[in-house]
Amino acid sequence: MPRTQELTARSGDRFELWAKARHETPPGSAPLSFRIGDRTVYQIAHLPPYYEAFSYTHHSDQALTITWDDTLIEVSLFYRYNPQTVADIGVTFLEFGPGGLAAWPADRLSTWYEQEAGRPQLRFSPFKGWMNDPNGLCKAGDTYHLFYQYHPNGVDWGPMHWGHAASKDLYRWIHYPVFQYPEANLAALGATGGAFSGNAFFDRDGALSFYYTERLPAYDLFKDYKEVQKRMRPDKGLLRPVANALVLADGPEGTTHDIRDPKVWYDGDAGLYRMVLGSSVDGDPALLLYNSADGDNWDFASILYRAPPHFRDGGARSAECPDFFVIDGHWVLVAGFVGYTEAETGRHNLLYAVTGSFENGVFTPYSDQLQELDFGTDYYAMQSFWDGERQLAFAWLFNWEIRKPAGSAYSGELSLPRLLTLDQHYRLLTNPEPGIATLRTRKLEPANGRYTLADGRAVEMRISGKLNGLTITGTSASGETVTLTHSGESLALELSEDDGRITYRTPCRELADTRLFFDRGVIELFANGGLLCGTRRSYRVIDCASLWTSAEDSASVEVWEYKSAYA
Structure with missing residues (x-):
């Protein structure tokens, strides 16, 4: 039977949800609708058998009546927000349940997060769904912004979106609307792919944009897919991209389908935008360097770094999640080598760093020895950023060998924020950001x-x-x-x-x-x-x-x- 519930609303309120059909919709019925009085202002008349994104923007201060039929609609994620207040209070999550439509605003999220005994208390995790790599980390004004690879429609890896949250102190986060969607509804295509990893970039004029990898619809997780690089520019409130353009489609000779996870910065000495991408060259995991005069048109410059042969021999098929940054005048290169298994310990998903100089587009390591950044393996896809004073980093916490038991509302957390420095031997030190003590x-x-x-x-x-x-x-x-x-x-x-x-x-x-x-x-x-x-x-x-x-x-x-x- 359909159920109804009245909601207070103000002009500009936006409702976003992902829904699919639980059963075929009978003629003349609607799985979900919004009304003002007796007037229907929005309804979903038919649902596909796969999750589809829907949205409604309210242009009135009148109350809304929402009507839904649990027998017809299955909702994975549902929230509301107002662009005028989202920076202060975030989104309010909505949940259909036996008692009606429950609201979970920011000031009630502690109750939601305490419902699951195994959910960490100090680390960011999504309200619902799957998360993996941190992306687009940046500080805009006095606010830290976290973007992350996100699948809203299940607790396993799936078509990748970008989730979004913001914080004043790196620990107390408020949730923003989902920021970025795959280029196509991949569920409808029976495919995987979507918006993969990338970084935030402030150009010479201080304007923010994001570079990221889009994996086009793919039917094999390990071969023959296509990965392209895009640049997206956000709106003023960092709620949605207002422009999203392809900037790089193909790799140089010797590369295959693994070309991903751009890290972009501006090299003032050379007067060039520079981009590092994870890839492989003739089977060796490698980092590729590209140059651009305007940030939109890119030319391959060189192989910035090529992993020693034992990584390829140990199963590594590509470098991914590269990071390249400077601390006290010394350049640090960080990457993971996906597929590699260390013969002695059986560990994989390891991250490595090497420090050196970067002059005239050439990276020269100080040592041939790579530094292992975390021996536990569950710290992966680290991304760092400069907050104006310090180099900070987050990583995704996950171990593919130990799967999360069924029944959880979410999967995936981030590490504690880490402060990055160098010791006297130019080795990378990672320590908890001091604010944890608060x-x-x-x-x-x-x-x-x-x-x-x-x-x-x-x-x-x-x-x-x-x-x-x-x-x-x-x-x-x-x-x-x-x-x-x-x-x-x-x-x-x-x-x-x-x-x-x-x-x-x-x-x-x-x-x-x-x-x-x-x-x-x-x-x-x-x-x-x-x-x-x-x-x-x-x-x-x-x-x-x-x-x-x-x-x-x-x-x-x-x-x-x-x-x-x-x-």
């Missing part, structure tokens, strides 16, 4: 050597001093464990679900200052000043009831409890 609630004291935690709160253990032989163990209420162990020549991070096929460890002769964050199944470790990092995502160890360490008495130990960023 979410601390109280310092815990041990009882019989153990710290007892309650209510599934996030926690940080910080240990200072020389820590060779250190062990940190966290135990859930059900007895599941997470263990950090330093022994001999390595540092390892283990979870209860590890079955021995993959070993999560990194070389480490001397262990010093260590910070470990546990947040409902997400573990982020920072050691030796941020030179060693390890990130894991568990779906079994989702609470931490107790925490203890073997650190010697000479070490300084602090344990802090954290409140939710959504509270």
Whole structure:
């Protein structure tokens, strides 16, 4: 039976939803409609068997009556917002349920986020649906903007959109409308693809645009697809692209279909726009350099970096998610080599960095040795940006070996924001952005050597001093464990679900200052000043009831409890 509910509304309110047919629509009926009084102002008369995006903009201050039929319509995502207020309060999510249409504005989202015991409290995650790579990271005025690859119609990877959120402090986020859609409704085509990764770029005049990869409709996830590069310019409120143009369609000789994830900047010394793309050349993962005089017309310049042969031999088919930035006059190149598996440990989805000089369009590494950025493998697709004072980064947290159990409203989180610096040997250091401390609630004291935690709160253990032989163990209420162990020549991070096929460890002769964050199944470790990092995502160890360490008495130990960023 159709149901109705009245909503207050003001002129300019916009409603956006993704819906498909649950059953065929009978003649003369409508799965969903909006009315003002007795007048229908918008209705969906027929739904396809696949998800389609719909939108309605209200041009009145009169109340709306929404009518829907649960037997006919299935909605994956539904929200409303007003462009005049969205920067302050974000969108209000709407959910059809047994009690009617429930509203979830920003000031109620903490309740929504607490409904799922395994949802992290300190890290960004979508309201519903699938998310992966962070994209378009930037600071506009006093506001940080996060864009991310997003599939609103399920909790598995699918046709890629760009989701959008904003924050004043990198922790407390408000949700914006979905920003970017695939070029075509890929579900209707039975295809995959969509709006893949890219970066934000402020031109010489301070105007913001985004460069990104569009994967055109594809029928094979691993070969024969087409990836092109586009430039889109946003509207004033950063709510929608107002222009979206193809700027690069083909790669140079030796490349195939993997050409993706542009990183663009302006080189003032050369008077050129420059772009780095992830690809492969004759089978070797590689980073390609392009030049442009205007940011719209691009010419291939050179192979900026080519991975050593053992990556190709280990299964790597392409470089992806490249980042290229300067810190204190030194250039840092970051990339992942998709498909590569490390023979000794079985790890894959690793990120690597190398530092060097960049002169006249040529990158010269200071060392032939690549630096492993995170030994846990669940920290991937890192993107960094300059916020006017600091180089900051986020990454996607996910491990393809351990799939999320069914029943969740969402899949995918971001890491804590990380501050990027260099040490005296020009190695990249990644540490938690200092603002995380604003979410601390109280310092815990041990009882019989153990710290007892309650209510599934996030926690940080910080240990200072020389820590060779250190062990940190966290135990859930059900007895599941997470263990950090330093022994001999390595540092390892283990979870209860590890079955021995993959070993999560990194070389480490001397262990010093260590910070470990546990947040409902997400573990982020920072050691030796941020030179060693390890990130894991568990779906079994989702609470931490107790925490203890073997650190010697000479070490300084602090344990802090954290409140939710959504509270």
